Ligand SMILES: NC(=O)C1=CN([C@@H]2O[C@H](COP(=O)(O)OP(=O)(O)OC[C@H]3O[C@@H](n4cnc5c(N)ncnc54)[C@H](OP(=O)(O)O)[C@@H]3O)[C@@H](O)[C@H]2O)C=CC1
């Protein structure tokens with residue numbers, strides 16, 4: 001109970017987790033299975049899904065739980081609809097009770113090196129990959145009168161940004177914009193919207209993105225030691241259970257949330273005011289160091305650009 005309000009309990013509910021074959025999504029799927037939910041994981045690569053499903057199976061609490069994997073991409077409306085259709089089938093066609101939008105990808109890089117195709121792809125891998133399944137799921141929830149939950153996954157880079165993240169941050173800001181609009185609109189239907197803002201997650205995706213991440217970005221990020229996917233999953237679920245709209249769970253994410261809070265519900269607690277004051281003093285100082293770091297990289301960066309024929 002939180003102030004007399006009953007906590008949300010995943011037991012017996014059907015939870016769809018996109019990106020459920022790796023990283024945050026897989027950890028969340030395992031956790032939900034442990035908590036007695038019916039879990040459907042959705043991702044593209046079948047081999048990874050098969051392996052992941054075994055791990056989710058190992059967390060089963062009762063023979064009644066329906067634990068299944070579906071191979072679909074969710075970055076197009078058509079595929080997201082097909083994925084939701086398939087996941088609903090074993091549940092008599094009923095739409096899921098909760099949708100956890102963990103699918104996504106990051107390809108950091110310098111802005112001037114991007115092409116139209118790359119930037120469109122990045123928007124698909126950050127924004128559309130969450131917007132399409134959210135659209136089809138919410139249509140179903142409203143049509144079927146299901147007072148469900150839709151949980152978006154942004155990033156602290158949906159609160160602020162920096163060098164190297166021009167292909168990624170816009171989509172994560174967009175996810176925030178969508179969540180803010182839907183939180184308000186879905187009051188009409190009793191559908192709860194949540195959005196999590198993780199810092200670095202030590203996931204398979206993180207290992208991949210680091211292969212292309214600019215050196216200067218890696219250097220600035222050293223301040224954030226990162227969290228294991230299980231830790232982020234546990235905090236995300238805790239936030240959903242408590243009914244938090246913006247879900248943040250560590251010093252960095254609390255500070256950015258409190259300092260960019262706007263009128264988002266639930267961000268005016270006493271602790272948020274403390275983090276706001278910390279941000280008020282700490283963030284400009286930190287940012288000054290970041291700008292210095294970027295400027296110190298200028299010389300090396302121009303050498304790199306020249307070697308690629310991108311500057312004189
Ligand atoms: N790692 C980090 O530092 C941070 C990550 N985040 C966000 O958290 C979420 C999870 O990240 P992380 O755990 O690192 O991810 P991983 O890269 O480790 O796993 C991504 C999962 O999403 C699936 N996926 C990717 N694209 C699609 C698609 N188009 N359709 C269906 N499934 C897809 C992948 O499977 P497959 O490729 O087989 O489809 C895989 O299951 C992402 O939204 C990410 O942006 C936020 C903050 C920090």
Ligand SMILES: CCCCCCCCCCCCCCCC(=O)[C@@H](N)CO
Pocket residue numbers: 106107108155156157168198199200201206209220221222223224252255278279281282283286
């Ligand atoms: C007083 C306040 C001090 C604040 C210190 C802030 C330090 C922030 C470091 C940058 C963190 C970047 C995380 C990226 C996560 C992500 O989304 C990517 N991994 C995906 O590509």
